[in-house]
Amino acid sequence: MKKIMAACLLAAVPLAWAADVKAPAAMPQAMAPSGQTVAGEVMEVQNVESYTYLRLHTAQGDTWAAVPTAKVAKGAKVTIQNAMVMNNFQSKALKKTFDTILFGTLGGAAAAATAGGAASGAAGPHAVTKTAVADPDAKVPKASGPNARTVAEITGKPADLKDKPVLLRGKVVKYNPAIMGKNWAHLRDGSGSAKDSTNDVLVTTKEEVKLGDIVTVKGVVRTDKDFGAGYTYKVLIEDAAVQK
DSSP: OHHHHHHHHHHTSOOOOOTTOOOOOOOOOOOOOTTEEEEEEEEEEEEOSSEEEEEEEETTEEEEEEEESOOOOTTOEEEEEEEEEEEEEEETTTTEEEEEEEEEEEEHHHHHHOTTOOTTSOOSTTOOOOOOOSSTTOOOOOOOSTTBOOHHHHHHSHHHHTTOEEEEEEEEEEEEEEETTEEEEEEEOSOSOTTTTOSOEEEEESSOOOTTOEEEEEEEEEEEEEOSTTOEEEEEEEEEEEEO
């Protein structure tokens, strides 16, 4: 059932080529079920702000993979862990669409040699490597109006708000755009505690925000959300509208 849900989410990603980019020639696809491991030789490397894109030659053929920003050299032998397949994925940073791409994390020696590598394997398409936000725990006044909540009120008792609309004002402390057709932002407002992870909540939205923005979002609280490949969230706000 989880694989079916993940496939439905991935199928929703729009296929759109930038006008100045030529579509790559079709390549044999080294497909992997979500959560699996893929090994291969790096044939090409392209770095963007939060990701390193790798074209890999594997036993099953060539395929593209994306991992959180890493120092990987052409010709290196790498392993991609917790691989999740995405079809027709559009990279705005590279201005191109990949017929098939694997999102995961570097494993083995490559991960150990990379300062930004996630040795725990907990990173992936929703991991955020850029977190340089001044005073991320600054107090932000609570939103006013029906269903207004603080971060702590949402994360502290998620069961009470499950599938209910909420209004939240907070600072964007982490941000990843254009993943699974959505933008992923973490908000804080000074409430809650880092010790029990109640000071930060994930928000998905079609709208764009920037690190450090103070925004008000209106969305629906979801609990125990599983996007596949081990990427689960105890609580988040989905499909939010953003007011800056």
